[in-house]
Amino acid sequence: MIIGLDVGGTHTDVVLLGKNGIEREIKVPTDESDLFNSVLTGLEKITYNIDPSTIDRIVLSTTLITNAIVQNKIPEVGMIVSSGPGIDPEYYRTNRFYYPVSGSIDHRGREIEPIDRNEIEKIAWDLKKEGIRYVGVVGKFSVRNPSHEQNIARILGNFFDKIFTGHRISGSLNFPRRIATTYINAAAYPIHKSFFDAVKKSLQKKGLDIPMYILKADGGTTSLDASTDFPGQAIFSGPAASVMGAMPFAPDIEECIVLDIGGTTTDIAVLINHVPVLNPVGINLGAYKTLIRSLETNSIAIGGDSSVSVDENRKLKVGPQRAGPAMAYGGSVPTVTDALVVLGKIRDCDKDKSFKGIESVALSLGIPTEEAALNIFDNACEAILFEVKEMISRINSKPVYTIHEVMEEYKINPGKILLIGGPAPYFAGRIEELSGCRVGVVPRWNVANAIGAAIARTTCEVALIADTELGFALSAEEGFREKIAADFSMTDAVKTSFRLLTEKAIKRGACESDLEMEVIESFQFNMVKGFYTSGKNIRIRAQIKPGLVQGYDSIADTLTV
Amino acid sequence: MKLAAEHKTGLVFFPAFDWAISPTHPEREERLLYTQDQVLEEGLLDIEGIEELKPEIVTEQDVTRVHFCVPDVKHVMTESHFISAGCAKTIGKAVLDKKVKRGFSLARPPGHHAMRVVLGARGFCNVNVEAIMIEYLRKEYNIRKVAVVDTDCHHGDGTQDIYWHDPDTLFISLHQDGRTLYPGSGFPYELGGPNAVGTTVNIPLPPHTSDEGFLYVTKNVVMPILDDFKPEIIINSAGQDNHFTDPITKMNFSAQGYAALTSILKPDIAVLEGGYSIEGALPYVNLGIILAMSGIDYSRVKEPLYDPDRYRQTPEVTMNIEKTGETVLSYWQNRNKIAERMRDKKDFDERKRNIYYDTDNIREQQKETVKICPDCAGALRIDSTSDRGARLLAVHIPLRACGKCRELGYIWYHSADPSSYDMVFLQDRTEDKYLKG
Numbered sequence: 001m002i003i004g005l006d007v008g009g010t011h012t013d014v015v016l017l018g019k020n021g022i023e024r025e026i027k028v029p030t031d032e033s034d035l036f037n038s039v040l041t042g043l044e045k046i047t048y049n050i051d052p053s054t055i056d057r058i059v060l061s062t063t064l065i066t067n068a069i070v071q072n073k074i075p076e077v078g079m080i081v082s083s084g085p086g087i088d089p090e091y092y093r094t095n096r097f098y099y100p101v102s103g104s105i106d107h108r109g110r111e112i113e114p115i116d117r118n119e120i121e122k123i124a125w126d127l128k129k130e131g132i133r134y135v136g137v138v139g140k141f142s143v144r145n146p147s148h149e150q151n152i153a154r155i156l157g158n159f160f161d162k163i164f165t166g167h168r169i170s171g172s173l174n175f176p177r178r179i180a181t182t183y184i185n186a187a188a189y190p191i192h193k194s195f196f197d198a199v200k201k202s203l204q205k206k207g208l209d210i211p212m213y214i215l216k217a218d219g220g221t222t223s224l225d226a227s228t229d230f231p232g233q234a235i236f237s238g239p240a241a242s243v244m245g246a247m248p249f250a251p252d253i254e255e256c257i258v259l260d261i262g263g264t265t266t267d268i269a270v271l272i273n274h275v276p277v278l279n280p281v282g283i284n285l286g287a288y289k290t291l292i293r294s295l296e297t298n299s300i301a302i303g304g305d306s307s308v309s310v311d312e313n314r315k316l317k318v319g320p321q322r323a324g325p326a327m328a329y330g331g332s333v334p335t336v337t338d339a340l341v342v343l344g345k346i347r348d349c350d351k352d353k354s355f356k357g358i359e360s361v362a363l364s365l366g367i368p369t370e371e372a373a374l375n376i377f378d379n380a381c382e383a384i385l386f387e388v389k390e391m392i393s394r395i396n397s398k399p400v401y402t403i404h405e406v407m408e409e410y411k412i413n414p415g416k417i418l419l420i421g422g423p424a425p426y427f428a429g430r431i432e433e434l435s436g437c438r439v440g441v442v443p444r445w446n447v448a449n450a451i452g453a454a455i456a457r458t459t460c461e462v463a464l465i466a467d468t469e470l471g472f473a474l475s476a477e478e479g480f481r482e483k484i485a486a487d488f489s490m491t492d493a494v495k496t497s498f499r500l501l502t503e504k505a506i507k508r509g510a511c512e513s514d515l516e517m518e519v520i521e522s523f524q525f526n527m528v529k530g531f532y533t534s535g536k537n538i539r540i541r542a543q544i545k546p547g548l549v550q551g552y553d554s555i556a557d558t559l560t561v
Numbered sequence: 562m563k564l565a566a567e568h569k570t571g572l573v574f575f576p577a578f579d580w581a582i583s584p585t586h587p588e589r590e591e592r593l594l595y596t597q598d599q600v601l602e603e604g605l606l607d608i609e610g611i612e613e614l615k616p617e618i619v620t621e622q623d624v625t626r627v628h629f630c631v632p633d634v635k636h637v638m639t640e641s642h643f644i645s646a647g648c649a650k651t652i653g654k655a656v657l658d659k660k661v662k663r664g665f666s667l668a669r670p671p672g673h674h675a676m677r678v679v680l681g682a683r684g685f686c687n688v689n690v691e692a693i694m695i696e697y698l699r700k701e702y703n704i705r706k707v708a709v710v711d712t713d714c715h716h717g718d719g720t721q722d723i724y725w726h727d728p729d730t731l732f733i734s735l736h737q738d739g740r741t742l743y744p745g746s747g748f749p750y751e752l753g754g755p756n757a758v759g760t761t762v763n764i765p766l767p768p769h770t771s772d773e774g775f776l777y778v779t780k781n782v783v784m785p786i787l788d789d790f791k792p793e794i795i796i797n798s799a800g801q802d803n804h805f806t807d808p809i810t811k812m813n814f815s816a817q818g819y820a821a822l823t824s825i826l827k828p829d830i831a832v833l834e835g836g837y838s839i840e841g842a843l844p845y846v847n848l849g850i851i852l853a854m855s856g857i858d859y860s861r862v863k864e865p866l867y868d869p870d871r872y873r874q875t876p877e878v879t880m881n882i883e884k885t886g887e888t889v890l891s892y893w894q895n896r897n898k899i900a901e902r903m904r905d906k907k908d909f910d911e912r913k914r915n916i917y918y919d920t921d922n923i924r925e926q927q928k929e930t931v932k933i934c935p936d937c938a939g940a941l942r943i944d945s946t947s948d949r950g951a952r953l954l955a956v957h958i959p960l961r962a963c964g965k966c967r968e969l970g971y972i973w974y975h976s977a978d979p980s981s982y983d984m985v986f987l988q989d990r991t992e993d994k995y996l997k998g
Contacts, residue, residue, distance in 0.1 A: 087603055
């Protein structure tokens with residue numbers, strides 16, 4: 001069995017999943033100021049009276065790191081940045097202890113200017129004096145040649161508890177994002193480590209010595225051990241949990257929208273042929289643009305608890321803020337949920353309060369209460385669908401770089417929408433009418449996110465570049481560099497990258513029999529010197545497809561509304 | 562410190578990773594690979610105010626508005642040309658729709674050697690990307706006066722040919738002296754046809770001209786002429802083969818120089834042309850141009866091993882450039898007098914030319930006749946034969962043609978003797994109508 005736990009803004013959802021479906025599900029209130037307690041309580045309750053040896057693993061999706069960074073509750077770290085020519089690296093300053101240093105590597109990975117050992121040693125002493133324990137080291141084009149980052153890390157050596165190098169976080173080119181991501185990893189490291197060490201210890205005390213996994217923003221998992229080097233991967237796993245929860249119910253060969261309608265926000269994601277669309281570069285977190293692989297999700301500030309008001313032009317306004325729960329549940333401001341109560345979609349609550357709230361809105365608008373409720377509801381549905389349209393058009397307007405792709409002009413046009421989240425069933429009918437798409441509500445919609453966390457497969461990505469002129473194949477992120485012969489081919493490159501991907505996936509906690517690998521990008525260029533071909537430049541990116549773990553991929557059959 | 566563009570800048574990036582003239586041709590798949598690497602690694606597309614746009618494809622009508630394609634559009638263009646021209650069009654639209662303040666199309670293949678008649682490829686170019694964009698913008702946005710400043714190392718003879726008779730298009734070309742480089746033209750005395758004397762401006766520069774020389778003519782020759790002409794938009798044909806590392810030219814221009822030139826010129830639209838130092842120059846030059854266009858500090862952009870002392874120009878080169886500048890300015894100042902002399906009470910002006918398509922090895926002979934007209938750019942007829950056999954007559958009625966010239970164009974077109982010509986073309990720009998017989 002697997003435990004899936006997803007910490008949400010108001011509730012922490014936990015499920016215990018067996019091959020035959022949900023064995024147990026619970027909700028505990030989330031205490032943002034004491035996430036440890038929320039997580040532990042959830043895990044204790046779900047395992048109560050269950051034989052620990054029957055549980056294979058626990059997958060956690062928390063807001064720990066996201067909150068720490070957004071609220072800037074992170075420790076000081078040191079950042080050493082080697083840029084060479086280009087935009088002034090001062091623009092990418094992350095924090096107080098940020099040091100641009102000498103050294104330069106060019107786009108093919110050739111050293112242009114060496115690093116300066118004395119300069120680094122001096123900085124090391126400075127940082128040490130300041131009590132800094134964690135340092136990030138980032139170089140421009142380090143994914144083409146990591147030696148500068150490695151040498152700087154070596155010089156820093158035993159001065160510090162842990163050093164984070166930029167080339168290990170992603171094979172993608174983007175120096176500013178590499179800086180931001182390395183900074184996040186370094187700063188989040190102690191928070192992540194102490195939190196999960198504590199969880200592990202508490203569970204062990206209770207005899208629950210079960211392998212733990214973390215859900216990442218890309219809808220895949222990674223083992224807790226592997227995650228400590230890259231704690232940034234755990235940010236924004238919430239939307240990913242929901243999408244993975246909806247995935248068993250998505251059509252196999254079609255494009256499909258997933259809407260996770262919550263109290264405050266609605267998250268939108270897209271599945272193509274059962275695979276979620278990934279963000280092409282990396283996730284944005286507050287002011288930080290990162291290289292962290294994530295699902296392409298879009299969040300809009302409309303949910304069940306969005307407050308409703310009428311502005312000075314007697315225009316109805318739904319959202320974006322949430323001012324507590326719906327009046328039906330003791331709140332003081334009318335909300336979308338109250339409109340749903342008036343429309344008879346929600347019963348079992350304090351209907352009178354809802355009616356009173358919506359009445360006041362109707363009065364300001366000069367229309368009957370029912371009509372006001374309908375307007376509020378439509379307004380919310382339309383706002384969500386507008387955002388869906390925007391997101392599709394954004395995905396479709398992504399530039400392409402080959403004639404083949406321009407001519408093919410592939411455009412997504414989803415015909416199905418899946419809904420999850422608390423208010424999902426109330427929205428389904430109207431969303432279907434307004435969108436013209438088929439709309440389905442994911443069974444157990446209220447815990448689908450925790451189910452998603454539980455059944456997500458371990459994912460990772462590998463980028464490989466092979467340069468037969470310079471005679472090497474390199475995957476800096478994997479610490480891989482090998483001499484290659486002049487006849488090294490695309491087939492060889494795919495083979496090598498799959499080998500690296502397999503090793504990496506297993507290290508990150510994947511099961512060897514469950515590695516669905518695919519090449520997501522491949523280019524090959526003839527390099528020409530003078531008028532002769534001097535070599536080939538091959539670039540490959542391969543991934544483990546985000547998906548569901550073996551044995552649980554037919555879970556849809558066991559879940560019904 | 563916050564990094565943001567001072568001017569909202571649109572970029573279209575189309576490296577055509579699956580197209581080459583031939584596997585080892587300089588115009589090949591790899592050409593923009595390292596530029597893309599540099600652009601991505603610098604994180605340019607994340608900068609606030611820099612926006613990447615998805616290119617559209619030009620239509621056949623967009624092409625026939627500019628070119629006489631023989632035998633037709635589809636035969637002289639590949640998909641890559643439709644996209645490359647589409648990239649410029651995308652940028653042009655974004656600028657005139659005010660979605661962005663400025664824009665740069667980094668696409669290939671280039672276009673500035675393509676002339677009005679197209680039998681094949683010249684200097685790696687099949688169709689003129691800038692002209693296709695300009696004529697589209699004139700039609701859709703009703704703009705009139707346009708300036709093209711061509712900073713490719715090779716003379717932009719195609720653009721010059723297309724706008725030779727058009728007084729509303731100022732074409733300025735800075736290039737390595739035609740006596741030392743393909744295509745061998747672009748001398749100061751090439752001033753445009755009798756209806757457009759002076760609006761073709763050629764500034765040949767001696768080999769080994771460095772930043773100093775380029776910036777000198779930009780400030781002292783190009784800018785004063787632009788200020789006089791007062792164009793509604795300025796387009797930069799941004800070839801990058803003046804770079805000191807370029808394998809097929811002999812100039813000493815640097816990334817800093819290109820960026821400085823861009824910030825002096827302030828083009829609304831830049832379109833990449835040539836440039837074949839794909840590792841040592843393009844990544845840095847393009848970075849410099851993008852930063853300069855968007856108004857971001859480019860002072861730290863420097864190609865590896867650039868040593869300004871090594872590439873400083875000699876006093877002889879400086880003197881040569883200053884002299885050329887004087888000549889060019891004096892032509893510009895006296896353009897009305899020269900025009901009077903050229904028109905010389907004639908009704909028509911004729912010129913005969915041999916045109917060589919080096920890429921496709923075609924030799925064409927043209928006899929061009931233009932109506933000397935005080936009211937418009939004048940009806941134009943081109944009688945062309947080539948070693949490919951076909952003889953054609955191409956008639957062009959300019960956009961703001963007067964009634965008489967328009968009528969004359971149709972007379973030429975309809976009275977062409979079918980036994981003499983294999984093909985007869987008509988471009989009626991006044992009606993955006995294109996005929997072929």
